[in-house]
Amino acid sequence: MTFHPTPYSRRSERRRRCGRAGLTASVREDWGQRPGRRERTLAALSPRLFSLLQKASWRLRRNPLCHQEVFCVKRLRFLGGRRVEVEEVDLPRPQPGEVLVRVRASALCGSEMEAFRSPEAATGNPGHEVVGEIADACGHPTLREGARVACHAVVGCQRCYWCLRGYELFCENMRGYSNAHAEYVAHAAHHCLPIPDDITWDQALMIGGDTVGVAYHAATRTGVRAGEEAAVLGCGPVGLGCVLLLSFWGLRVTAVDLVPYRLDLARSLGAVESINAADADPSDALRSLNDGRGPDLVFDCAGSPKTLDTALRSVRKGGTVIVIGERGETPIYPSRDIIHSELRILGSWYFLRSDFWGMVKETRHGLRPERLITHRFRLDDAQAAYELMDSGQCGKIAFIQL
Secondary structure, three states, X not given: OOOOOOOHHHHHHHHHHHOOOOOOOOOOOOOOOOOOHHHHHHHHHOHHHHHHHHOOOOOOOEEOOOOEEOOEEEEEEEOOOOOXXXXXXXXXXXXXXXEEEEEXXXXXXXXXXXXXXXXXXXXXXXXXXXXXXXXXXXXXXXXXXXXEEEEOOEEOOOOOOOHHHOOHHHOOOOEEOOOOOEOEEEEEHHHEEEOOOOOOHHHHHHHOOHHHHHHHHHHHHHOOOOOOEEXXXXXXXXXXXXXXXXHHOOOEEEEEEOOHHHHHHHHHOOOOEEEEOOOOOHHHHHHOHHHHOOOOEEEEOOOOHHHHHHHHHHOOOOOEEXXXXXXXXXOOOHHHHHHOOOOEEEEOOOOOHHHHHHHHHHHHOOOOHHHHEEEEEOHHHHHHHHHHHHHOOOOEEEEEOO
């Protein structure tokens, strides 16, 4: 599908004629039909360069999936003070190495709540979990228009020491993508992960984003084994992903949280025990596991000083504490907390592109990651979605644009 470039001045004139809300126009003007002096000169001097510029990102794009010329698209914006709104913005212009993706679903991440609760307004939104279809491959040799992809949010440069070894999480020129809660996004082509035909949108959204991705990366790095006792502290979306994955792999999982709804959800996802930390200190109950030795593994998915202290005091001697949640500084006393118990403390952040295919395999074997999604909203109902997330009475929330 060929897109027709339009100089910015003509584009602005057309938008004034059609109005702010106008999404289509029947008039097509491109450099080949009505070239200006600069374009005529360039075409005469270098026809090949002129042809390449015609295909560049500075143009009016037509959506090949609905056969309409698109001027404005919807995007979520954080206003500050627990308020969000849907605004109309220009269609994203992919930069070199990027493609244009039509969003089919995006997921709300717990890390977005800090920006939601902040009194300060933000430009756009911090959403970063998204699946969709390629609207414009921008000449990429392997991606095609209409292909389904999951957008991996942490993008490496492909040139540094770490990227050349397949570990883009340590990239020296790392870039994070956001503004996923929109109708269209521009994303790095080499971080668009093709979704197999037998994987549904809901499944791809979970394994292509933080919820299962972070849990899978942490668990595989730890080397978990079936039959081990594991405790998950904090049953937000990532914590629930840990519960689902670990129980699927045959571990006995105990879930700890303050919200009864999420404890019930954790049990439905496979946890054999649940502890409400609002009723009492969970350390004693956790130490009683595993014949009084404590759990073999403790996944701290909350990251608060309280949960990390609980993890260090609860895990068995020689056990492993996996720290995933990030929330402030925590004092650790090596002699008391680590050395004499010979503990292993493992930090785990995001997930690698290569992890995606391992999660696809587990999904094909029956993982069912879509069970983590408890609520679905349209983008226009984003305010209600964030208020629900703020209350804690939910699992994973998805914005659906199918």
